[in-house]
Amino acid sequence: MPSLISNGISIAYETAGDPKAMPVLLVMGLGMQLTAWPADFVDGLVDLDYYVIRFDNRDSGLSTKFKQAGTPSLPLVFLKSRLHLPVRSAYRLDDMADDALGVLNTLGVAKAHVAGLSMGGMIAQILTARHPERILSLTSLMSSSGRRGLPGPTRQARAALMARPPHGADPERMLGHLANMLRVVGSPAYPTPEKQLRAAVAAALLRNSCPAGMVRQLVAIIASSDRCALLRSIERPTLVIHGAADPLVPVAAGIDTARLVPGARLEVIEGMGHDLPGQLIERLLALIDTHTRGKMAPDIFPRLFEKQ
Template sequence: MATAQANGITIAYETSGNPVDPPVLLIMGLGMQLISWPQDMVDGLVEQGYYVIRFDNRDAGLSSKLHQHKKPHLLWAYLKSLLGLKQSAAYTLNDMADDALGLLDALGIARVHVVGASMGGMIAQMFAARFAARTLSLTSIMSSSGRRGLPGPTPAARNALMRGPAYPLSRTEVVERGIAVMRLIGSPSFPTPERMLRAAIERSLDRSINPDGIARQMVAIVASGDRTPLLRKIHAPTLVIHGAADPLVPVACGADTAKAIPGARLEVIEGMGHDLPPQLIERLLALLDQHLRGKMAPELPPRSTHRAGSGTHH
């Protein structure tokens, strides 16, 4: 695995495709690793003529673990967020956007199409807002603006995220729990086959386990607060993709993100939850290719807005 020293940490990364092609930086979500991007999606982007860069966020995968910071108390952090109290975090999403910039500097890449999923979408938003000269385009997938008052996860999804086991689990139990969580937050209309889920979770466990890092990343999200003022500063072409059936980050969060970014286009996919299921990879690749090549049709007035899938705006 290739590594780069950037922003004071070691960042593990992987590149795919031809370095002379337009670069696409993929940023993954909470506790996920660079291998969490579906390989078919990476291969598809390469086939479309892009140079794909994936990396492990700090505290995940094979990048630096910030064990010098103790594991935060998630329930207390959540209560503080509800009350609007200041959080003490080991780092924020700003630091994680700086990591991405540092990696690009280390690789000698001047400008990039930045694509983020979930927490990765939040980091991508920060990157596009703060580093406009380095951003060719922004794609924010199943993410949020962080604005107070937006709907939160369903109770079941929140519990799955917040409640860790009270005792150490065996590897088998960890895998089964991971499958149950992905079933809960995944796409109801496009269920990932269990053998694929199991293989992905086992591969991630074999590569790296860092529960404390997931907690620190979660607090980084909460501590970063409302990004709306920053989003208004984004002028890169922006595509917001969101699942209509997302139980973790409701579709209203995607709509709010698109509304805050000047000229952003919103694509809502019916039946999609909080995952990137194999059945949707071709559709996602088609959307990305249109967007990255600047061929996405301009957004129509709300009454007749086209969405991926069918239906009307909520």
């Protein structure tokens, strides 16, 4: 796996497709590696004539880990956040956006479409707002504006996210822990077969496992300010995609994001949770391709869903 130096740290990356094709930068979410983008999704973008760039965020995958920062206490971090007290973090989302920009710089990509998932959507929002001259369009998937007061995860999703990873080096227990987390936040109408889910987790664990890095990323999200003002400043065509059944980042967060970005288009998918189920890959590819090619008219008022 190739790596590059971005923002002073090592970032692992992978590209697919013709470098002369239209570039699209994919930014993954909390604790996930570049390999979490489904192969069918990446291959589909290549077939649609895109040059696909993926990378491991700092503190995940094969990129630099901030081990010297230790593992923060999440209960203490959440308490400080509720009390509106400053939260210390090893880095912030702004730093992660600078990492993403550095990937484009090192690869010699002058302009690119950017699509980010969950935390990756937050990073993509910052990148688009602060460097509009480098971004052609933004697709924010299952992400949020970070506004205080938005609904949080369901009780079950929060419990899965907060559950302590098993101690020791038993790979089977860690596999079960992570598979349960993905199962809980997944799409109820489009479930991933258990065998496929566990195989994906096993492959991810074989590549890298850094639970402490995931905690540091979560603290970076909490420590970063809301992006409401930043979202209002975005000038690039924006598509917001969100699952109506998302238990981790409820759909209200996607609606709020779309309302804040001028002219943003909102697409709410019934039965979709906080994942990219295989049954929806073709639909997602069609939405993104239509958006990036400028064929999707922006909504003056983002289209909302009716069913819960």
